[in-house]
Amino acid sequence: MSTANPLLQPWHAPHGMPPFADIRPEHFQPAFDVALAAHRAEIDAIAACPQPPDFANTLAAFDASGRQLASLQALFYTLAASATSPELQAAQRAMAAPLAQHHSATYMHQGLFRRVDALFQQRDRLGLTPEQRRLLERVHLDFTRAGACLAPDARARYAAVMARLAELNTRFAQNVLADESGYQLRLSSEAELAGLPAFVRAAARQAAQDRGLGEGVHVITLSRSLILPFLSFSARRDLRERAWRAWVGRGDDTGATDNRAICQEILALRAEQARLHGNACYADFALEDTMARSQAAVMDLLQRVWQPALAAQAREREAVLGAMTAAGATHALEPWDWRFYAEQARRARFELDEAEVKPYFSLDRMVAAMFDCASRLFGLQFKPRPDIAGYHVDVRAYEVLNADGTLRGLFLQDNYARPPKRSGAWMNALRNQSRALGHTPIILNNNNFARGAVGEPTLLSFDDVRTLFHEFGHGLHGLLSDVQHERLAGTQVLRDFVELPSQLYEHWMAEPQVLKKFARHWQTDEPLPDALLAKLQAARQFGQGYETLRYTASAIVDMAAHALPEPPADVVAFERDTLARWGLPAEVGMNHRLTHFQHLFSSAGYAAGYYVYLWAEVLDCDAFDAFVEAGDVFDPAVAARLRECILSAGNSVEPGAAFRAFRGRDPIVEPMLKDRGLLESVA
CATH class of the missing domain: 1.20.1050.40 (Endopeptidase. Chain P; domain 1)
Structure with a gap:
């Protein structure tokens, strides 16, 4: 052939x-x-x-x-x-x-x-x-x-373990994809659409058409950009429960896509992998090559945010219960109720309605905003190349040029959810940068936004815009890489450092000067009104207790599962018991349950490492303060230092030294707690 x-x-x-x-x-x-x-x-x-x-x-x-x-x-x-x-x-x-x-x-x-x-x-x-x-x-x-x-016999066993893990990782990921792409909650009547604003209806209608279901049908899929708005706005409590159970139940059901036994076997093999290296558990093995270095350091960070987040969520719960009372609801507060009544509480407290906000955040304008920020910070230019074909018609290609017009690399973006595409958002490189090999990078961002109706733009939530900027932060890490050797290029850094550039870039999406320039109503071209911007800023920290608990709960379960010398007999029971010991409120839940936790089980990339987003948030909030202290979030000297010390260096410099070279000192945790609105809870 x-x-x-x-x-x-x-x-x-x-x-x-x-x-x-x-x-x-x-x-x-x-x-x-x-x-x-x-x-x-x-x-x-x-x-x-x-x-x-x-x-x-x-x-x-x-x-x-x-x-x-x-x-x-x-x-x-x-x-x-x-x-x-x-x-x-x-x-x-x-x-x-x-x-x-x-x-x-x-x-x-x-x-x-x-x-x-x-x-x-x-x-x-x-x-x-x-x-x-x-x-x-x-x-x-x-x-x-x-x-x-390792000794020869141990090397042979180690290779067999790694081969089996690769097979299991693949099966796990394909099972999750099958559950996600196979789920459809059809909404066929006005009663079933009750409470859904126009942008959710349009996205659900387009999802139905993408699946060949014809006119007049609306479908809720398990795409995050569709199911979360549904849970926030649907007045049909029974349908919210059905959608929520499908969302959290991925991989946790008898049948061909059941991931419970796969999780258990992966955990067993990882424990054996660690023992072959002389470690007591996989968490110890994984953390040896991180900034954190130890379970104790990770758990110290998780505990520092857990109690403040519990206190913040308790205050938020009172607001949610107040919204339930105002609506005449007499049922208990369940997980599928939280987002619905939290949205009503947010509206009442801040007079802020997401349906009012979303028309100002069209995908095309937000892509322009993220490019403009990169241009102002790093002098980059983005030249559309519609003649460069990707693997799907949704893929858009851009040549990335330096300020002097020389080629920096190629950037590809694939923004829409589709049935044969895995969920989530990610960056990967089709080619890494290397001066020795003469390689300019080819960097790809994948998102899973719910496509707008035909003839209308795709409208993003504030969270979607954050995701867009986050993945492009990873993209810039790959594009701005400037090292001699490919092994050290771009995002090939320690796992708890890799999220620094991505999370740092999120800060610019919420800057008033960026929003005033690019957040414009898709129909009237009116810029985001000052009053609405003020409401967005005021409401920014509302719900952070809930979101922090959901993230931290997932990180805790990840670390607990990988700290075991042997896998639990029942991963679902282990997950439940672990969260009960930590006192997670039942209505909160976690970002990712073990049976669909792709960060952990579709590869080893984030195994015993989901904590890294919080670890990197300490770094990114402190790093952004360097711009704040300079008096200009686009300060050229700080941006040049960020590019030289962090983005261009790849893994050619030890990450702690790289951060100190940029910031002049080690990171401190207070900016992160302040950004999440958790300092009040600490006090």
Whole structure:
């Protein structure tokens, strides 16, 4: 198939983009066979080099190896997340173990590791540049954490564990996607649409049309941008309960998509993985390579916000109960009631109605706002390239140019929810930046916004706008990367540092000067009125107790599950009992239950690491204060320092040192507590 396989031919599209129109699922397995063999040959050649190991013939050569494989994997996982199909899912299941086995074989290659280890042992005498030394240290750690130092029998078992985990991660993610894409709450009458404002009705109508359900039908899906507004506005309590149970029940049901046993097996294998490394539990193993370093440090942070958040949520609960009383409701407050009555309480307290706000936040204008902020901060220009085709018609391409007009990279954006696309929002790289390889980055942002009706713009909630800016913060981290070696590029930093650029960028979306310029009514072009802006600012912290508890509860359960030496007999009961011990109010719930917690179980990326968003929030709030202290949120000197110390450095600098270089000191927690409105609860 090699002569006809487009994946094995040169990619001639602009910027080396993949030939999406020609790619079929059946192309991947033979292409991977070729790429895996080529990479094995490269690894063997580096290991067999007759010259003594040096930086060029070992570290730089290893960093440059496997380029065909890297391109294929980036493409494969992009399509599997954003434009999957039954055939592609089958290919993903078939390739999960072989790809994991290749990774293990690479990082357990004893001939290659001996050369890397020899360099590591004499690193103080090699005269390396700071970036070269950082690369050596990170690559050596990659090998040791992948099992290179284990005894032969242990290495074989470790490789088998990792292969099985790859299979389970794939099954977990596909089960969640099946539950999400298969759910439809049809609303066929005015009675079933009661309470829904025009923007929710339009999005539900469009979702029905996207699914071929014809005219006059409205559908609520499990897309966050659709189900959360439904829970906030629907006057039909019975339908809110149905939607809520489907939302929280993903992966927790008997049948083909039941993830309970998969979660248990993943936890068991991770515990074994940790034991092979000499750790008592997986949490200890995972945290060794983080800024936090220990469970104690993580739990200290979570506990510092838990009690203030409980106190804030208790105050919010009184407001919610007041809204229930005002509405004549006599039933108990249940989880599917909270958002509905919280929205009414917010309206009453701040005279703020989301249906009044949303027309000012069209997707196109908010994309323009995020580009404008990047231009003002970093001098970037964004040139639309409608001629560059993506994997779906929704994908938009932009050339990113430096202030002098030179090419910085390519930015792709895929904003809409679709049935064959996984939920959530994320950034990934189709190609990472590398000066040594001559690579400019190709960065992709995925969101899952509910598409507006035909002929009307897609309108975003304030939370949606935050998501848009958040993912673009990750995108800027990839686009502004300026390192020599690919392993250190962009977002390939420690997990509890990677969310700093993304969460920091969220701050600009709420700046009055940004909103006044770009938040304009989609029908009248009227700018956001001062009175409405004032209401938005006043209401910004309302509900933060509830949201903080939901996030922190998920982080607590994650850490507790991965701190066990053996998996729980029942993951659902374990989750329930853990939250009961912490005193989580029943009406609050958690952001992600274990059975659909993709951060934890579709890969190991955030396993024993969901806390990182809060850890990074300490960093981002303190970092944004540098702009506030300068008297200008677009201060050029602070922006230049941010670019140099954080965004361009990638993983070429230890993250604590990078933050100190930007801020002049270690981070402090008070700006985060203030931003969430929790300082009052601390006092």
